[in-house]
Amino acid sequence: MISTISMKLKSILNTLHQWFSDTPERALDQAYKAALMIKAIEDEHFNSQKISIQCSDQSRSVISYFEADLNKYLKTIKVRLAEFKTCRSVFGVSEPPMIDTSSVEAIERPARYYPLELNEQQAIIIDKLNFIDQVTSRYSTDKKPDPSASLVPLSKNQNQIFSPQDQDEQILKSLSELQSSSQSEDVDCNSVVVNSKKMTEKTGILPRSIVETVNRIQRELDPKAEEEVVSKFRTSKLKTVISIRFILTLIIVPVLTQQITKTFLVSPIVDSFRNHDEAGVFLNIDMEEEAYFELHKYEEKLRFESLIGIVPEVSPEQMEELVKHKAEEVAEEYRGRSANAVKNIFADLLSLAAFALVIVKSKRDIVIFKSFVDDIVYGLSDSAKAFIIILFTDMFVGFHSPHGWEVILESLSRHLGLPESRNFIFLFIATFPVILDSVIKYWIFRYLNRISPSAVATYKNMNE
Structure with a gap:
């Protein structure tokens, strides 16, 4: 039996490997x-020229009509060539399986079983x-860069098209520059605080608000401002x-x-190791009690309907036969639920591994995502911040939160x-809600x- 399963x-596994x-x-x-x-299409309708x-x-x-077909075929070529390049970098070109050359079919059809040389x-x-x-070169057009809508001509570096990695590096560089500028602003603020006494003691001709307004106008009129x-x-x-790409990847992957x-890996393995006849019907006592309750409810329903005349009177032998048939259906249902629970365990572990791999491989995206979240949070008004905090705390640590946690844990157990x-x-x-409430406070x-x-x-006033 073990040899058959193996x-x-x-x-x-060989079939999957061959397919990939x-x-x-x-x-x-x-x-x-x-x-x-x-x-x-070109040879038949356009005299071997471009479809136009x-x-x-x-x-x-x-x-x-022909242009619609052309766009469909060009899209197919683009997608399949990308698939070819990606898969070939991972798997390479598959080699034909070696067959026994002494067989009759190999002798009669040598081209099918003798692998081609690598050069061929x-x-x-x-x-x-x-x-x-050669076919697609006629339809590849070099797109000119769109004219900039800005009044000030942009530099050459700004008109370049960056790859995703270059975009990440550019944003990280910009973030570091913003952080350094913010630190320099903090230093300037500290120096202003230290020298505030001297500034207040010094009397100017014009109020400082007017000077600041003039400086702001000068900054706006600067040619490099745009x-x-x-x-x-x-x-x-x-x-x-x-x-957004990082969030979608974190969810979809x-x-x-x-x-x-x-579907394709865990289910075949579990089904091959779990014999349908010898496998246990129930994984835990809760499933067993649910099945007994369902069977008992079905039997009571039959008796009730028979007594009030909804269905014809059922003899004890017929009752036993119906209950036996229902018991087989319930057993088959809970056997499937048990197998599905085992499959969920292994599939969830692989899903957690994929989640961890995305986190490990996306360190740059995490830094950018943290800056993105900071911008959103700091851009909210005080009342919006207080509303979000109250909503979160009432949902997870509030008065009605125990019912929600109970539903979540029961669903996870099933x-x-x-x-x-x-x-x-x-x-x-x-x-747990008490610990979470302490952390939030x-x-x-x-x-x-x-x-x-x-x-x-604002949060204290709204919470009161």
């Missing part, structure tokens, strides 16, 4: 077929890529894009990992197939009171 598992290994060749073949379709209205006498409707494979790939480039505004806007835009691994321990749930509700006293005292005062 052979099944090995067959599944054939992905580069499959993607290149699909791109090559799309290029062939474009070439066929200048190269044909067809009507505009016909040209639009590379020559085929190069020919396909050259043909694809460049600074545009640079800050672009940095803010890139920061927003990278932060673990969810997809959990679903894909559960998801993982764990018994619902009431003692553990009550102990968790009695300790300490954060308000230690940090928020220093950063935004007016928000703390």
Whole structure:
């Protein structure tokens, strides 16, 4: 039995490995077929020229029809070539499996079982890529940079198109410059505080408010002012894009990992190791009690309907047969729930590993995301900050929060197939919200009171 299971598992893994290994060749073949379709349209309807209205006498409707096909094939080529490059860097080009050359079929069909030489494979790939480039080169247009809407001409560095990594480095550089400027401003503020006595003692001809207004007008009339505004806007835009991309990656990657691994990896392994006939029906006592209650409720329902005449009178033998059939259905249902709970455990572990991998590989994105969150939080008004704090605390540590925590823990227990321990749930509700409430109060006293005292005062007034 163990050898049979291991052979099944090995067959599944070999099939998956072969499918992934054939992905580069499959993607290149699909791109090559799309290029062939474009070439066929050009030869048949456009005299081997570019698909455009200048190269044909067809009507505009016909040209639009062919252009729609052209866009579809070009998109297919673009996607499949990207898939080819990505997968080939990971898996490489798959090699045909070695077959016993002494077999009759190998002798009759040698081209199917004898692998090509490496040079011949590379020559085929190069020919396909050259043909694809030759077909698509007619439709690749160099986009000119859009004219800037700013009054001041931008520098060359600002017109460059940065890769995602260069964008991250640019934002990190901008953040460091902002931090250094803020530190210098703090130093200037400290020097102003130290020398405030001398400034107050010194009497000027004009009030300082008028001098500050004049200085602000001078800064706005500076020719480099617009460049600074545009640079800050672009940095803010890139920061927003990278932060949203990081949030979506942090959510989508673990969810997809959990679903894909559960469907294609964990489920076949668990089903092969759990024999359908010998596997236990229940994982814990809670499932067993639920099944007994459901079966008892069904039996009582049959008796009640039989007594009041809704259904014909049921004999003891028929009653036993119906209850037995229902018991088999309940057993099959809870056997599936037990297997699903085991699958959820392993799939969730792989999902947590994917989440941790995203966190480890996204250190730059985390720094940018932290700056993005700081900008949002500091941009809120005092009443909005106080409202968010009250909403969060009432939801997780407020009077009605124990019911929510109880639902969350019970759902988590059912998801993982764990018994619902009431003692553990009550102990968790009695300790964790209290700890969380203490941490929030300490954060308000230690940090928020220093950063935004007016928000703390608004919070106290709203909370009272």
